Amino acid sequence: xxxxxxxxxxxxxxxxxxxxxxxxxxxxxxxxxxxxxxxxxxxxxxxxxxxxxxxxxxxxxxxxxxxxxxxxxxxxxxxxxxxxxxxxx
Numbered sequence: 001x002x003x004x005x006x007x008x009x010x011x012x013x014x015x016x017x018x019x020x021x022x023x024x025x026x027x028x029x030x031x032x033x034x035x036x037x038x039x040x041x042x043x044x045x046x047x048x049x050x051x052x053x054x055x056x057x058x059x060x061x062x063x064x065x066x067x068x069x070x071x072x073x074x075x076x077x078x079x080x081x082x083x084x085x086x087x088x089x
Contacts, residue, residue, distance in 0.1 A: 024054060024061035033067050048078040 025033065030050075031041045044050050051070050053060045066083045073081070 023064035024056075025064055025067070026059075026061060030062045030067060033064065034071065049075070050078065051081055051083060052078055 027041050027045070028038055031038050034041070036044075041050065045053070051062060051066050053062055055061075063083070065085075069083065070076070070081060
């Protein structure tokens with residue numbers, strides 16, 4: 001028997017993330033890292049409360065290592081946040 005996909009089927013959630021991975025996360029995955037809802041994440045992004053996203057084509061992505069560093073710094077507003085790749089290593 002094969003499983004049928006339905007419209008309401010939930011996409012798989014982020015399962016394993018390790019610090020040695022270099023990852024770009026979509027908004028829904030960033031919400032899992034930060035522990036908030038997708039609606040809150042999108043609102044925070046519009047208001048400038050999240051780190052700056054990386055744009056690749058139409059995709060809007062966030063760096064996993066930057067999100068961890070941003071959380072450790074107390075989640076400052078985008079205008080006050082300065083990501084350093086050196087600190088992330």
